[in-house]
Amino acid sequence: MTQSVETGGKHRAPHIAIVETAVDTPPARTPREIYTVMSGLLIAMLLAMLDNTIVGTAMPTIVGELGGLEHLSWVVTAYALATAVGTPVWAKLGDLYGRKGVFMASIVIFLVGSALSGISQNMMELIGFRAIQGIGAGGLMVGAMAIIGDLVPPRERGRYQGLMAAVMPLAFIGGPLLGGFLTDNLSWRWAFYINLPLGVVALIVIWFTMNLPRKSSKASIDWLGAGLLAVAISALTLLTSWGGREYAWGSWQIIGLGVLTIVGTALFVTVERRVAEPILSLDLFRSRNFSAATIISFLTGFAMFGAVTFLPQFQQIVQGASATSSGLLLLPLMGGMLVTSLLGGQFVTRTGRYRILLILGSIAMAAGLGLLSTMGLATTQLTSSLFMVVLGIGMGFLMQTTMLVMQNSVAQHDIGAASGASTLFRTIGGSLGVSLLGVFFTNNLTGTLTSQLGADGAATLSSGQLTPAMLGGLPQVLRDAYQTAVTSGVTAAFFWAAAVAAVAIVATLVIREVPLRGSGPAPKEVEEPALAM
Numbered sequence: 027m028t029q030s031v032e033t034g035g036k037h038r039a040p041h042i043a044i045v046e047t048a049v050d051t052p053p054a055r056t057p058r059e060i061y062t063v064m065s066g067l068l069i070a071m072l073l074a075m076l077d078n079t080i081v082g083t084a085m086p087t088i089v090g091e092l093g094g095l096e097h098l099s100w101v102v103t104a105y106a107l108a109t110a111v112g113t114p115v116w117a118k119l120g121d122l123y124g125r126k127g128v129f130m131a132s133i134v135i136f137l138v139g140s141a142l143s144g145i146s147q148n149m150m151e152l153i154g155f156r157a158i159q160g161i162g163a164g165g166l167m168v169g170a171m172a173i174i175g176d177l178v179p180p181r182e183r184g185r186y187q188g189l190m191a192a193v194m195p196l197a198f199i200g201g202p203l204l205g206g207f208l209t210d211n212l213s214w215r216w217a218f219y220i221n222l223p224l225g226v227v228a229l230i231v232i233w234f235t236m237n238l239p240r241k242s243s244k245a246s247i248d249w250l251g252a253g254l255l256a257v258a259i260s261a262l263t264l265l266t267s268w269g270g271r272e273y274a275w276g277s278w279q280i281i282g283l284g285v286l287t288i289v290g291t292a293l294f295v296t297v298e299r300r301v302a303e304p305i306l307s308l309d310l311f312r313s314r315n316f317s318a319a320t321i322i323s324f325l326t327g328f329a330m331f332g333a334v335t336f337l338p339q340f341q342q343i344v345q346g347a348s349a350t351s352s353g354l355l356l357l358p359l360m361g362g363m364l365v366t367s368l369l370g371g372q373f374v375t376r377t378g379r380y381r382i383l384l385i386l387g388s389i390a391m392a393a394g395l396g397l398l399s400t401m402g403l404a405t406t407q408l409t410s411s412l413f414m415v416v417l418g419i420g421m422g423f424l425m426q427t428t429m430l431v432m433q434n435s436v437a438q439h440d441i442g443a444a445s446g447a448s449t450l451f452r453t454i455g456g457s458l459g460v461s462l463l464g465v466f467f468t469n470n471l472t473g474t475l476t477s478q479l480g481a482d483g484a485a486t487l488s489s490g491q492l493t494p495a496m497l498g499g500l501p502q503v504l505r506d507a508y509q510t511a512v513t514s515g516v517t518a519a520f521f522w523a524a525a526v527a528a529v530a531i532v533a534t535l536v537i538r539e540v541p542l543r544g545s546g547p548a549p550k551e552v553e554e555p556a557l558a559m
Contacts (some may be wrong), residue, residue: 066232
């Protein structure tokens with residue numbers, strides 16, 4: 027609970043008190059009830075995650091049929107942008123008006139966007155319909171996490187959130203394979219149509235099995251704050267997507283987006299301090315645990331999306347792996363995440379302890395990235411796979427545990443806002459990770475090529491996309507130079523990722539082991555020191 031204390035006319039930073047009461051503890055439910063509801067939640071989460079990966083392998087066919095190659099990146103950007111913008115809004119709607127109806131509405135919007143994407147007749151239509159999909163997807167992820175927060179007390183939540191974390195490896199590995207299969211045997215349009223029967227099943231399960239308290243709020247949505255947050259997120263997403271690719275980092279477009287991000291964020295903070303029902307309450311960040319867990323979520327997204335982006339480059343270009351098996355190349359990483367997510371959830375449920383998982387996870391994440399930065403031309407697939415396992419172990423310990431800490435740091439009625447903040451900052455971290463690490467990758471690749479082949483030779487090899495099949499047709503000297511350059515770029519990206527990940531170790535040391543609600547007899551009040559704001 028948050029309570030402000032006025033002393034001598036000055037506003038003193040409050041303590042964040044975790045109180046064990048009937049109001050803040052979800053009613054007891056049987057495991058069968060929870061698992062039944064979870065089946066619908068897992069399907070919905072799988073839909074949102076699959077759509078991030080399933081479209082990639084279908085894109086060459088989509089471009090061939092619809093045209094619009096110059097707008098290709100927007101098919102992904104529109105979805106990611108709409109998801110990021112929609113996440114905090116869906117979270118607040120669930121807090122105010124109840125999770126069930128809001129969650130089902132997000133599924134319906136996602137399915138409408140999927141159906142429309144499947145019947146697109148040109149690239150601009152597809153981009154617009156993908157944005158509709160993304161709006162719905164923003165509610166799927168945060169809604170599922172918040173619903174678990176309503177159904178299960180934090181002490182028991184670990185085991186269930188571990189299962190939800192297991193959906194991510196399935197989506198990352200199965201998405202590209204399923205997308206390729208559907209495109210080759212049916213049509214690229216089935217990469218979107220496949221969502222419809224799964225979404226209907228999720229709706230049916232949720233409608234008949236989910237029983238949550240209905241909420242009736244007279245509070246109005248902070249649409250001004252939501253709009254300003256959307257502007258800031260959109261500008262930041264476009265900046266990270268376009269910087270160094272569509273436009274130079276010093277161009278007026280990128281500088282303008284940076285200014286718009288800063289101004290939008292400043293105005294958002296100003297508005298949120300004044301409204302009665304903010305879209306993302308700044309009071310949440312007074313909690314030391316909440317703020318530290320937010321930083322860890324950001325850094326986990328930074329590391330995860332960076333690894334997923336650059337590892338296939340090294341394995342295909344340098345190690346000669348097949349491009350068609352790109353999804354399977356990440357199996358060691360995802361396997362490590364899967365195992366530790368499940369084991370970590372069980373550990374939290376049985377012991378009530380979570381800080382040790384955060385510390386071990388952050389160390390493993392930084393160590394895994396550091397090991398990947400040591401790869402060279404002679405590194406075998408077995409060695410790189412072992413390095414990926416270490417990274418996966420770290421991310422598996424961190425992902426759901428940070429969500430648990432953030433949910434346990436707020437009152438029950440703010441569970442949605444806490445879940446939304448975790449998802450939002452992880453998404454932003456991923457966008458920045460891919461963009462900033464891409465700068466190090468490109469600069470080192472170009473610099474290495476220039477030192478070996480001269481400016482003209484480097485420009486020839488780096489001017490366009492060079493596939494592994496094309497690489498095999500180059501003279502040995504050029505092939506060796508390009509493989510050396512890619513290795514230099516990838517290892518540089520992982521070196522700086524490891525440096526950034528080291529900050530997560532510091533953040534985990536800040537977190538206090540506040541007892542989880544639902545841990546049995548608890549002190550009347552456990553106070554967590556607040557951060558002054």
